Amino acid sequence: MASVLVLGGTSWLGGLIAHDAVVRGHDVTCLARGESGHAPANVTFVEADRSRRGAYDDVLDRRWDLVIDVSRQPGHVRSAVEALGGVSSHWTFVSTGSVYADQSVALTEESPVLAPHPHDDADPEHYGEAKVACEQAVSALRHHLIVRAGLIGGPGDPSDRLGYYVSRFASAGADPVLVPGDVAQPMQVVDVRDLAAFVLHAAESGATGVVHGVGEQTTVGELVRRSAEAAGFTGRCVEADPGWLRSHRVEEWMGPRSLPLWLPFSHRGMGMMDDRRALDLGLARRPVDSTLRDVLVDERTRGLDRPRRAGLTRADELKLLADLRT
Incomplete structure (x- = not known):
């Protein structure tokens, strides 16, 4: 002890x-x-x-x-x-x-x-x-x-970033959902529970120096797709070009009136952080599908349509979808 x-x-x-x-x-x-x-x-x-x-x-x-x-x-x-x-x-x-x-x-x-x-x-x-x-x-x-x-996700996330898509897909049902068009953008999300366990394990083992605590490398498009699957979404994902989104005052990454996880080119390294030393030190990561399922349970508990710290309101999103079709 x-x-x-x-x-x-x-x-x-x-x-x-x-x-x-x-x-x-x-x-x-x-x-x-x-x-x-x-x-x-x-x-x-x-x-x-x-x-x-x-x-x-x-x-x-x-x-x-x-x-x-x-x-x-x-x-x-x-x-x-x-x-x-x-x-x-x-x-x-x-x-x-x-x-x-x-x-x-x-x-x-x-x-x-x-x-x-x-x-x-x-x-x-x-x-x-x-x-x-x-x-x-x-x-x-x-x-x-x-x-x-790196980017941290999981149940209880106060930033509302990872939970945005899975909750929007769950509430949208068969209706369309706006998503970033830059589907190949690199991204990593580490489950907060896995990060906490790694921090403690590394400290217990006496590890020193610098190490990344990050998720497996994937893309924004893959995370959006898996979020839709976790929510049982039956509608259509409508991809919007980054330039179009910026011209309509949609922000990257986080915060009000944003599409979370979408990053400018200047910050794409946040999805390309080397994880080799972390794995050598014992970082264990659950499958992202498991994280997304748990996030959806948490989102339902907190309210799918509650005010959020990241993402678009459904009203804003529907207006943007209408503008995109014209």
Whole structure:
């Protein structure tokens, strides 16, 4: 049994990491504000705001075998390393493929990264640069592992990206659905449950350095097709050219009025992240069809037609479909 400190542990990925650590028999503590959700059962929860002095005072009285941090704010990571670096044996930081300077090409762990964000706090527009700064802080520790995650999907996804198509297909029935026309665009999606298990396994094994936490390489067209199959869709997928979509103010990737998973050429490397080191370190991935079926169950529970953080409303989509036919 190891002593495990999860810095976070109340949000989606962090919560699953903490849950898995409990299931594996570890003594688990989560330190967080608790605003993103509740800590899993059978963990010790320490409420703390990492932006404030003394945030780590309540966890300095013991040695931690494993520290796992999922933060995106450089100041949070720097302060944690300064306070806890001397009482931890191994440190894992969950980063992102967004750290790479050129995301238009296939990516390895050695690909050049962006310049680090210079400040303690960063807005979402500087997400990649902020994660680079976080990585730099963690790299000062002797035994550290950086897991650069690709697109994450699965039940409970707060971004609503992977669930968009399977839920739209399920609600559309036999009616048409608008999809990106760039069907050959590379894409990788890792199930959040597989990523959480890998992060914990790699930490337990004492792995160090940098590794990608990514799904199998596929395409947007294949993911859309499999989503339609999972939902039992009997209608027609209407493909729209990227230029047409942009001219009609449809955004790529995520966010309001978007077609999720569709990427500009400048970011296609997010679907071409090398997974060889991850597989060598024990990354195990369930079939994407299994993930999509579970996502659909989750989407039905949360409401197929609920307001979403990513995708088109059905009303917007129907108007675009009508415009596409004229």
